[in-house]
Amino acid sequence: MNLSRAPKDYALLLGLAMMWSGSFVFIKIGVNTVGPLTLTAARLGIAAAVLYLWLKINGERLPRDATSLKIFAFIGFFGNALPFTLISWGEIHIDSGLTAVLMGVMPVATAVLAHLFIRDEPFTTQTAIGISIGFGGLLVLIGAEARAGLTAPILAQLAVITSAICYGASATFTRYYAGHGSGRILATGAMLAGLLWMLPVTLILEQPWQMHPGIGGLAAIAYLGLLPTALAALLFFYLVPRLGANNFAQINYLIPVLGALWGVIFLGETASWRLLTALALVLCAITIVRKGMPGR
Structure with a gap:
């Protein structure tokens, strides 16, 4: 398959990285006013409504065949409902900048999954070296606490890492x-499916009608629903088929850097030596993985 790598595609990739990296700050604001399940369901609900309206304006309709429904269900769960919830819960306990760094695992997960399921995106020696360096970066972040015992921040970091793997699976599945x-169609179907996954558990466990998010919380939820969810989904399903799963995953060059930067600038978070060291290692790993890809 001849994948397009036009400058326009990479400009859109940069815009998507800015939206996704900034989302960690707004998630941090959101989970301070509503529960993580409610935050996830709300952003999915807003995105689903906007995308469904956009779909109708363009004269399209959602397919109802079994294959399409399975695709929607898979991406809705692993690309939206589960990672959104894990990240929202994780940010109750850890900084948004650290969350952004941990998301650097996504390209590594994508490289492995793409090798297993996509013929023209093989696993190379350079990819293996990059994975080892990336793992070293994660040890810098969570190793000390892990040796001291399993604590809430460790669970939060593992939740974010799991969400990154989910995103890798979603990108690979979308490419496949x-x-x-x-x-x-894919963006709208995935958002609606994600919302359906979230509604029952949210209504049962959090009773969102009892929450009072305030103006700041509502603004954060609205932003999350419109830009890093609805618009980002359109860009995601446009770019992955054109760039390939591994090429698309290079977005995580920028997400940890920008995410940590937004946290320091807007939330007054501290860029510790551990975060900066891990950031350098993760970025190094992603660079090596990308350079080891065919055609680079």
Whole structure:
């Protein structure tokens, strides 16, 4: 498959990185006013409504065949509902900058999954070296606490790492099924499926009607629903088939850097030596993985 790598695609990738990196700050604001399940359900609900309206404006409709429904269900869960919830819960306990750094695992997970399921995105020696360096970066972040005992921050970091692996699975799955419907159809179907995954558990466990988020919380939820969820989904389903799963995963060059930067600038968080060391190692790992890809 001849993947397009036009400058326009990488400009869009940069814009997507800015939206996703900034989302960690708004998630941090959101979980201070509502529960993580409610925050996830709300952003998915806003995104689903906007995308469904956009789908109708463009004269398209959601397919109802079994294959399409399975695709929507898979991406809705592993690309939206589960990682959104894990990140929201994780940010109750850890800084948004650390969350952004941990998301650097996503390209490593994508490289492994793409090798297993996509013929023209093989696992190389350079990829293996990059994975080892990336793992070293994670040890810098969580190793000390892990040796001291399992604590809440460790669980929060593992939750974010799991969400990064979910995103890698979603990107690989999307690349595998590239061409099965337009980006608008895939984005809308995945958001609706994600919302359906979230509604029952949210209503049962958090009773969101009892929460009072305030103006700041509502603004954060609205931003999350519109930009890093709805618009980002359209870009995701446009770019992954064009760039490939591994090429797309290079977005995580920028997400840890920008995410940590936004946390320091807007939330007054501290850039510790451990975070900076881990950041350098994760970025080094992602660079090596990318350079080891065919055609680079």
